Amino acid sequence: MIPTLSQILDLSFLDTFFYIIxxxxxxxxxxxxxxxxxxKFWKKFNMDLTILYLITDLLKYIILIFALAWILKLIGIDLQGIIISLGLIGIVVGFAAKDVFSNFIGGIFLITDKNxxxxxxxxxxxxxxxxxKVxxxxxxxxxxxxxxxxxxxSTLNTEMYVNYPKLELNKIVLEVLVPFGIDLKAFSDDFVEKFEEKSWVMSGKKPIVYDxxxxxxxxxxxxxIWVNDYTKVSEYTxxxxxxxxxxxxxxxxxxxxKIEKKV
Structure with a gap:
C-alpha cells in the first residue's frame, strides 16, 4: 500500500528505496x-505502423512522467514548488531544450502531414x-x-527529402553492353529464365531487359531485378x-x- 503524505516523513531510507523500486x-x-x-490490436486490423510507434512513444512519456511525479511525492519534494521554479528558469530551460522541442514539433507535423x-x-x-520507426x-x-x-x-521538416516508390531499395539496375551478333531476344529470354529461378529474386516481380x-x-x-533482402543488394549485384x-x-x-558452320 502506498503511504499518505502524513506517513512519508516517517519512512526510513530503506522503506523509501523499496517503494521507489x-x-x-x-x-x-x-x-x-x-x-x-x-x-496486437494495431496489427490485427492491419493499421498504419507509423501511428502505432507514435502512440507507444507518447505512452512511454506519460507513464514516465507519472512515475517521476509519484517518486518525487514519495520523497517529500513539493511538485507545486517545482512548477513555480520552472516558471522562473523557463527561459534558460527553453534555450537548452530548443532542439528537443523542435524535434517534438517536427514529429507532430510528420503525423498531421502523413508524408x-x-x-x-x-x-x-x-x-x-x-x-x-517514427x-x-x-x-x-x-x-x-x-x-x-x-x-x-526537425531535419525532415526543414531539409528537402525524397519519397521513392515502393521496393526502390530492392531494385538492382545493371547496365550491360551486348556485343553485335547476339540476338537480344534470346539474351533477354535467357536472363529472365535464369534469374526467375533464383531464391533471392522477388517472386511476382519479373526481371526486365530494357534496350x-x-x-x-x-x-x-x-x-x-528485384530482390527479397535489400540489405544484400551489393552481394547480389x-x-x-x-x-x-x-x-x-x-x-x-x-x-x-554459327559462323564456322556457314564457312
Whole structure:
C-alpha cells in the first residue's frame, strides 16, 4: 500500500528505496503490457505502423512522467514548488531544450502531414533507406548497407527529402553492353529464365531487359531485378554481373559456331 503524505516523513531510507523500486517496476510492467495490447490490436486490423510507434512513444512519456511525479511525492519534494521554479528558469530551460522541442514539433507535423510512413523509402542529406520507426523526436531508417540511421524530425521538416516508390531499395539496375551478333531476344529470354529461378529474386516481380541505345560496340541495355533482402543488394549485384557475363559468353560461342558452320 502506498503511504499518505502524513506517513512519508516517517519512512526510513530503506522503506523509501523499496517503494521507489516498486514504482519503477509497476511503470515498466504497465508500459510493456499496454504496448503489447496496443501492438496486437494495431496489427490485427492491419493499421498504419507509423501511428502505432507514435502512440507507444507518447505512452512511454506519460507513464514516465507519472512515475517521476509519484517518486518525487514519495520523497517529500513539493511538485507545486517545482512548477513555480520552472516558471522562473523557463527561459534558460527553453534555450537548452530548443532542439528537443523542435524535434517534438517536427514529429507532430510528420503525423498531421502523413508524408513519411513506416516502410516507405526516403533519402535526405545523401542518406537513402527504408523508414523503420517514427517517434515524436526522431525518424529511423535502415540503409542498403544495413545501418540504422536516426534522423531528427526537425531535419525532415526543414531539409528537402525524397519519397521513392515502393521496393526502390530492392531494385538492382545493371547496365550491360551486348556485343553485335547476339540476338537480344534470346539474351533477354535467357536472363529472365535464369534469374526467375533464383531464391533471392522477388517472386511476382519479373526481371526486365530494357534496350537503351546502340554504340559502335553493340547494344547498351539495362537489366532490372528485384530482390527479397535489400540489405544484400551489393552481394547480389556481384552475382548478377557474373551470371550476365556467362550468358554473354555463351551467346558469343554460339555466334562463333554459327559462323564456322556457314564457312
Amino acid at each position: 516498486i514504482i519503477l517496476i509497476v511503470a515498466y510492467i504497465s508500459l510493456h503490457i499496454l504496448s503489447s495490447i496496443i501492438t 513519411i510512413k513506416v516502410g516507405e523509402i526516403i533519402s535526405v542529406d545523401d542518406l537513402k533507406g527504408k523508414v523503420s 517517434t515524436f523526436r526522431n525518424t529511423e531508417i535502415i540503409t542498403v548497407d544495413g545501418f540504422r540511421v536516426t534522423i531528427p524530425n 537503351m541505345d546502340i554504340s559502335e560496340f553493340g547494344s547498351q541495355v539495362k537489366l532490372f 556481384l552475382e548478377l554481373g557474373d551470371e550476365v557475363r556467362q550468358i554473354i559468353e555463351k551467346h558469343n560461342k554460339n555466334k562463333v559456331l
